[in-house]
Amino acid sequence: MTGVQYAITLKISNSSASVAHGPDVGRISVILIDRNTNRTENKLLDDEDKYYKPGDVETRMVAVQGTGFPPISAIVEWKYETNLFNPVTWRLLKSSSIFIEYLKIASLEYNTEITVCPKLHKPVVANLKTMMMPKYCKIRK
Template sequence: EKYGPSTREFHFIGHSLGAHLGGYAGSTLKRFGFTLGRVTGLDPAEPFFEGTETIVRLDPSDADFVDVIHTDGKPILAGGLGLIQPSGHVDFYPNGGMKQPGCGGDITESIDMEDGSIVYGIRRYIGCNHIKANEFFTESIKRDHCPFLAVECPSWEDFQSGKCSCGSGAIRCHVMGMHSRQDYVRKFPVGTQQPVPRSISAYLLTGSEKPFCRYHYRITLFISDTDESISHGADYGFLYLALGDALRTSQPIKLNKKKIKFEPGASYSFMTDLPQPSKITVAILEWRHWRNLFNPFTWRILSQPGLFVNRIDIESLETGE
């Protein structure tokens, strides 16, 4: 009453159970004719909330803008503590939203990361994936140049396969973290915002340690359809790619986690990342043949296995180049 702030100016940030508490705050305010401006859910708690009615969990109706970061969405029986269910206007799933890089190590590493504290070290060891949402959001507050850009996509598998892109005007790419609302309002100005409960699910890659933010590159490999390539036929294998510029080149990055049958005339897309932005001028491609001893169709007896590459397209999601 003294300073006259509007509830629409308030931003509620909650982790785990605190995320759902933000939902309760927003829904309660509505009963009195007020609307909360924003709720950020940092890996909302899963137990007793997954699949429940919106009245008992965080959902898009709780504020003008609800953004959620999912980092530990495995089923509770598999050790997951977070909710995988979409719960906001924009739901972010870094690294697929279930398991985060840098987690799953030795307990002594967790204790070292907490400056030798056994109590906090054990907490980090048990809840490593769960607390990553906090760390990602905290890093996003001081945004230098890396925007924590995420791509709207039907699934994590489609994202990894490079099937999704930012689209015209980067309309399908969304900023995760502190600056998420500004990015959303820029794309969907007041009066044209997408109606609730339509939710955007967006995916991104992060690093295993600080700084977590990464720069994304969509790689498309085109296999030649020349007579020689067609005569050679298809081969199974794995692709590794090193990217760089005049100053530095990355370590080889494994593009496909599962074997792929590379066929003449076909194209294959992948998503990868680098810790620093780079004007890519160097691309070193390595292909490793895969064969099954019990499947003679994967053998190469009379010829050497290989790929006939036509070209490689590399697109930076952050710059659009």
């Protein structure tokens, strides 16, 4: 297997639930899954914690070991750590989460692009792996 480059575009939801939850600080990791259920390694989109707020859109280039086929789904995880000195990271009554509207995953090697979303527009909760699939996306332009 060889390395494959992906352009991963992340959109943080601007839904009322996301806005009510507010911004959060953490890191997002992604595992890509192909049609044979082969998985890539777990890749962080950023090396350091990042401040995400509702409506944010960003694209990152990510290199992973190829599985031999383009991805058809992804597992996303929100990595979150409370920092005593940063009140933005304090979540006293509930788990930290992030409302991801979608991930667009494009590959030059495979000449493919898919968009995956969380089921029922649920948030990605800290340290819980969340399956994201194209069929969970509502129609977007």
